[in-house]
Amino acid sequence: MESTTATIEFAPNPAPAIPFIYRFWRGVIRLWFDLTFRKIRVLHEDRLMEPDPALLLVTHPESFYDALILVAGLERQVRCLVPARLVKGLLPTILARGLGMIGHNPENHPAALETCRALLAEKAAVVTFVAPGLANSLGALATHAASIALTAEGPNSMLGGLKLFPIHLFAPVGHTRTREVLVDIDWPEIAKDLISSAVGSEQDRTQEVARQLEERCQENSFRLQPSALSDFLADLEHALRDGLKEEFESQPGGKQKLEGFELSRFVVQWAEQMNYLHPGLLVSLREMLAAWREASRRGALHRLETEEAGTWLSTPPGRAVVLLETVLGFPLAIYGLVNHLMALAVLYWTGLLKKATDGDKFTKWLWRGLVILGSYILEVILVAHFWGRRGAGYYLPSLPVSGLYLWRYTWLLPHQSRIAFLSMHRSVETAGSTRLRKDFLHEIYQALDLHAEMLGLPH
Secondary structure, three states: OOOOOOOOOOOOOOOOOOOHHHHHHHHHHHHHHHHOOOEEEEEOHHHHOOOOOEEEEEEEEOOHHHHHHHHHHOOOOEEEEEEHHHOOOHHHHHHHHHOOOEEEOHHHHHHHHHHHHHHHHOOOEEEEEEEOOOOOOOOHHHHHHHHHHHHHOOOOOOOOOOEEEEEEEEOOOOOOOOOEEEEEEOOOEEHHHHHHOOOOOHHHHHHHHHHHHHHHHOOOOOOOOHHHHHHHHHHHHHHHHHHHHHHHHHOOOOOOOOOOOOOOHHHHHHHHHHHHHOHHHHHHHHHHHHHHHHHHHHHHHHHHHHHHOOHHHHOHHHHHHHHHHHHHHHHHHHHHHHHOHHHHHHHHHHOOOOOOOOOOHHHHHHHHHHHHHHHHHHHHHHHHHHHHHHHHHHHHHHHHHHHHHHHHHHHHHHHHHHHHHHHHHHHHHHHHHHHHHHHHHHHHHHHHHHHHHHOOOOO
């Protein structure tokens, strides 16, 4: 008698239904991103698909805009914990309420923690920021996230299975060529494992969990590699040196020197922190720096070309004569090109236009001459057929003359016309390079002032 064993399969817990009002406002936000040509691409979203309680730790500086990015990019409903000071105005207030955002400030900190605990008990996904904003010290928000985890996984909690997901954002800023916002969902940390490794008082445990979260969140997948960051700092020092040099030279006397100038520790620390807090800012600054360096390189090459062209092209009369010939000689060059189209086509098809070697120079030039002479004879015969012998008599001398001038014009354009134009355009080119450098330095100074304000330091 055969025995059968029944296999009992448990259906997975269904994901909680997303409210209509949330789906409506998410659709509006997605449409707005599409209209502003910002595409949101989420990496490793499958790690967040299970309907388990999840605490999302955003490593980007806290902002209402970033909360909207996560709402628009993720298929799962997320409840964002945002500072109340960031929700200003009628539209942000309506969006925050419709999307179920949790506003918090120092006065209602315990209430915000309890709200997060209740949401996580319902297996929701809660978003919090661990990167500092203007009103927070460096570890304040990581401590806030650790408090949420400890509250949710406390001794009296029946939650279990809470996962903490570091979320890395790459948000382009300024005039960067990148138009795509990237969201990377990193491998999660198990809340119980973090909490079990922390010992001592509640405050000590909170600080230990916060320290582990900070270390994990600094592993930003979009950060620059150490060599690239070192190159950026070296280029930044060069740009700041040029800016100070120009400023010193513009002052009366201009006696200040730049010996011993180097980046301060404050600037280096700012770059290192932005590398994992806001790598999109560093990428934008690198692109601005690269544009300025490329403009400076082109300007230096063009200046060298004009200086080596001789005194004739360095004077206004000489440049005027060259540019005048370039304009007036253009119709004659076109006429010569039309006359020699047949010969050029034959030379191209037969390979006679290619550069001749030392051994067959005489032969190639002989064949070239025969092809040109043959085209002249054929063209004169055609002109004589349609316009008579008198027309052919006038046309024949123009063939070699226009051919010789076409040869000169093809030499004139790259060797003299181009140099004359570069000489006239050099002031505009220098002004453009200076403007790019000033724009770059303005962005750098603005970012440094913001960082100093965040740390409570004078600008």
